[in-house]
Amino acid sequence: MTESTLPAALAEIRDDFLALEQRERLEMLLEFSNELPELPERYQEHPDLFERVVECQSPVFIFVELDGDTVHLYATAPKEAPTTRGFASILVQGIDGLTVDEVLGIPDDFPNTLGLTQAVSPLRIRGMTALLGRTKRQIRERLTT
Amino acid sequence: MTVETDPSEKFTGYAHPERLVSGDWLEAHLGRPGLVVVESDEDVLLYETGHIPGSVKIDWHTDLNDPVERDYIDGAGFAALVGGKGISRDSTVVIYGDKNNWWAAYALWVFTLFGHDDVRLLDGGRDKWIAEGRPITTDRPAPDAVDYPVVERHDAEIRAFKDDVLAHLGHPLIDVRSPEEYSGERTTAPAYPEEGALRAGHIPSAANVPWAKAAADDGTFKPVAELDAIYRDGAGLAEGEPVIAYCRIGERSSHTWFVLTHLLGFENVRNYDGSWTEWGSAVRVPIVTGSEPGAVPSR
Numbered sequence: 001m002t003e004s005t006l007p008a009a010l011a012e013i014r015d016d017f018l019a020l021e022q023r024e025r026l027e028m029l030l031e032f033s034n035e036l037p038e039l040p041e042r043y044q045e046h047p048d049l050f051e052r053v054v055e056c057q058s059p060v061f062i063f064v065e066l067d068g069d070t071v072h073l074y075a076t077a078p079k080e081a082p083t084t085r086g087f088a089s090i091l092v093q094g095i096d097g098l099t100v101d102e103v104l105g106i107p108d109d110f111p112n113t114l115g116l117t118q119a120v121s122p123l124r125i126r127g128m129t130a131l132l133g134r135t136k137r138q139i140r141e142r143l144t145t
Numbered sequence: 146m147t148v149e150t151d152p153s154e155k156f157t158g159y160a161h162p163e164r165l166v167s168g169d170w171l172e173a174h175l176g177r178p179g180l181v182v183v184e185s186d187e188d189v190l191l192y193e194t195g196h197i198p199g200s201v202k203i204d205w206h207t208d209l210n211d212p213v214e215r216d217y218i219d220g221a222g223f224a225a226l227v228g229g230k231g232i233s234r235d236s237t238v239v240i241y242g243d244k245n246n247w248w249a250a251y252a253l254w255v256f257t258l259f260g261h262d263d264v265r266l267l268d269g270g271r272d273k274w275i276a277e278g279r280p281i282t283t284d285r286p287a288p289d290a291v292d293y294p295v296v297e298r299h300d301a302e303i304r305a306f307k308d309d310v311l312a313h314l315g316h317p318l319i320d321v322r323s324p325e326e327y328s329g330e331r332t333t334a335p336a337y338p339e340e341g342a343l344r345a346g347h348i349p350s351a352a353n354v355p356w357a358k359a360a361a362d363d364g365t366f367k368p369v370a371e372l373d374a375i376y377r378d379g380a381g382l383a384e385g386e387p388v389i390a391y392c393r394i395g396e397r398s399s400h401t402w403f404v405l406t407h408l409l410g411f412e413n414v415r416n417y418d419g420s421w422t423e424w425g426s427a428v429r430v431p432i433v434t435g436s437e438p439g440a441v442p443s444r
Contacts, residue, residue: 030193058188080243080272082190120189121206 004107010094018115026119033086035093039074050076051138053131058084062131064138071103072096073135083120087111087128091135100143104136147263148180148237155268158369160410164403165268165366166239168277175199175280181232181288184271185252186243195281197241197274201230201288205248205396209255217298223259224293231288234261234296241267241274245360251399254416258298266403269365276363303402305389305415307423310348311430315441317382318351319390321401322421326393327353329434342425346434348391350441352380356397359404372409382411391417391424 006014017025043049043063050061058081065072073095075088095103107113111128151170156162166174174180175198182200184192192202203209208226211218218226232238238256242249246266256264267274275281300306305313325331329346347353358375361367367375376382388411390398395418402416417424424430433439 026190026193030190033190033194079194080191081188082194083188086190118212119207123206124189 005102005105006107006110007094007098007102007105009098010090010106010110013090013094014110014114020115022119025114025116029086029090029116029120030082032089032093033082036075036077036085036089037092039076043074050074051134053127053134060084060088060127060131062088062134062138064135064142066100066139066142069099071098071100071139075131083124084127087131090114091128091131095135100139103139106132106136108132147235148174148177155365155368159366159408161407164265164407166265167268168274168279171197171239171267171274172279179235180237180239181230182267183230183232183238183240183249183252184242185240185249186271187248188243191243191271193283195275195283198280198282198284199286200241201232201286203227203230203240203252205251205255209252217255217258220259220295220297223298224295227256227261228293229288229290231286231291232293233291234294236263238264239267240264241270243271245272245357245364245400246270247356247397247400250403251396254303254399254402257303258300259296260299269363273364303406303415305391305417307417307419307427307430309415310389310391310417310424313387313389314349314431316386317380317388318348319376319380319382319388319398319401319405320347320351320353321356321390321392321398322347322353323355324353324436326421327351328436329432342393342422344425344432346425346432347421347438348424349431349433349439351391352438353436354380354401356392356400359401359408366404366408369408372404376405376409384411387413387415389415389417391420393421394418395420 050063053060053062060077062075073092075092077085077088111125117125150163151166153167156165182197183203184196184200185203189204209217240249240252249266249270253264253266320327327347359367359372382388390401392398395416398416402414405411405414431442
């Protein structure tokens with residue numbers, strides 16, 4: 001059983017959101033959206049590796065890479081879906097480089113703690129919860145194969 | 146002050162051509178006194194990535210829905226919302242948005258609940274405007290707030306509740322969801338999150354006409370002859386009979402409500418916004434599964 005603790009990078013992102021007024025939180029989400037890293041070249045030609053997160057309203061695809069015990073998360077989402085891109089970007093930036101145990105220990109309700117339920121709506125936040133859940137599931141699958 | 150309507154030939158066949166404007170018309174009229182352009186999208190951040198210059202944003206969920214009850218905001222809330230966006234009671238409001246104006250039509254329907262007289266859609270919505278290389282900006286306008294009167298919502302004419310639907314059985318119902326939701330294979334649109342309906346299927350006797358059938362490939366509304374073929378010939382709608390449209394939460398069916406009311410001229414069309422998330426969880430309401438409409442239950 002992995003202990004549920006929020007890694008420092010994600011805790012910092014959460015605290016940054018919570019320090020802002022509602023409208024500024026949306027602007028910060030947009031900044032994350034604009035910062036979603038491009039896929040590394042080796043994955044750009046491999047859409048087959050990526051899993052669609054069907055719980056999100058817009059097409060978003062994720063792929064987890066394990067480098068020993070280190071987790072790398074890659075995600076793509078269209079520019080026309082900035083909210084979904086923002087969610088993906090928070091997780092990609094907050095998770096990249098963490099250990100397997102650290103990622104599996106991220107509380108499942110982390111997306112609900114960002115202070116975005118009012119500005120974005122709980123319905124939309126579900127997409128981010130699904131992103132996190134599928135990321136963890138991919139890690140567990142990689143560990144058993 | 147109401148702005149003149151768009152005389153485009155494409156709109157002349159519709160029952161209420163004044164309810165649509167083209168990109169050419171809107172670009173030529175931007176900044177005209179009395180005109181307020183509103184963007185309304187599914188994605189709550191899309192407006193922030195770029196919007197029509199001078200346009201204001203209204204979000205279906207965070208602005209138009211009551212934050213506590215499952216209902217729309219009240220007259221005071223609506224007055225504060227739109228007055229704050231510089232919309233007065235006699236403004237010409239042109240709404241546009243993503244996904245073939247799906248959410249724009251929903252916002253238009255809510256404006257109609259409050260009896261706002263002159264509210265129109267930009268034919269083709271956001272995607273077409275951008276595809277045509279028309280101006281987009283990230284500058285956020287700072288409209289002066291104006292007084293909008295507190296007008297209580299008038300739900301009866303265009304909004305149906307569950308009991309209204311039960312009483313309506315035997316008259317035409319249009320289920321605008323995907324065939325998979327209609328048949329009961331699933332309770333949510335393909336690729337959409339689970340929104341909690343306990344049973345799957347459709348309301349007995351409802352015809353399945355997915356909302357997007359009314360849109361052409363470029364997101365504009367299809368010409369009236371094609372719409373007639375879909376709704377009159379295909380779904381059997383006829384003048385004089387009341388119609389109720391529904392989907393999952395009433396957004397996609399707002400699009401169909403717009404088509405039936407403003408483009409085809411049906412006079413008694415209501416949108417059941419409780420839709421499948423209510424009907425599919427309600428106790429002791431009749432449901433039909435499979436791809437056939439099914440019979441009206443005897444009462």
